[in-house]
Amino acid sequence: MEAAAGGGGWDLNSLVAVLTQGEAQLRQLCECMAARSPAEQEKQLVLRAQSCFQTAICMAKAADSDLFQAAAAAAAAAAAASPRSNSGCSANSERALKEQQRKEMCKKRKTLRKWTSRVRVLGSSNGHDDGFNWRKYGKKDILGAKYPRAYFRCTFRNAAGCPAMKQVQRSDDDPFAIDVTYRGDHTCLQSKRPQPGAGAPPALSSEPAEQKQQLLHSLQTSLKVETEGFSSDDQNHNCFSFSSTPASGGVSPPFVSPTTTPESSSFWLSSDFGDLFSAVTPANDYSSYTDFILDSAGFAAASLFDASAFFHDSEI
DNA sequence: TGCATTTGACCATA
């Protein structure tokens, strides 16, 4: 796919190629370092640099996707519609651009992957967090539904062109259940895990390891995810997975034991955890701290949460 | 002051 990134004489494929080359060289450096048993700090630096490269590659690839193309096409269309200077017709071209983007959005909405999850939050009804940063952009009363539907899009939609969106609606029949409909996969590779000592609550960071194990055990027994719209051969993806590298795919952590049926599974967040997290975190920010707890207890870094790894190929 | 949320209006679709 040839995606001109403006009139600068380069395209995104070239950018991806350069970044990939950089990452490969970094990997070589890593191998060289391994031969002379480097210090832990050096290893961490290389790993972080590698992670940066991988993120940049993914972002470049994301920018190469439809949204970017749509924006470029819209800009081109607007420019073609107003051949005179931008200064004279900026309002018109801006309107044309928005009109074009809206049409592209409507087209894209039909093609975006879509899947639904039902999440139960016992003892707390203040929302749902799935590890991503979402920005609310609308709320709508739905005919026949007791509760309004909230609309969210990925916080990094503008920054990284991430097309992911979700709709959240409280279930009519079960006030503790919320139905979450996702559209599109994240391309932004968000990292939400709070850094120890940089925002992590002292109460948790100073907990004894035994207590953390108990928390994990409690989490294991009280977490249940309910999803809909999965094909029967996708059971492997019906659970949360935390991976240390974005491309490594889902590795099911030992604490998740989803009670899946071919078509549905469900999450339950117990009131214990709701209370615990609400006591130490901003509202709706539980997952950051599950990540933190897991990491503290010795699990692999849970810095990335790839929805496509969890809810795979489940178009409705 | 910057960012997130709210909310009324607008638009596309069935």
Place this chain on the structure above:
DNA sequence: TATGGTCAAATGCA
């Protein structure tokens, strides 16, 4: 034409 989905100005909050 009713309804769902999105936009963007207004508002609130840290």
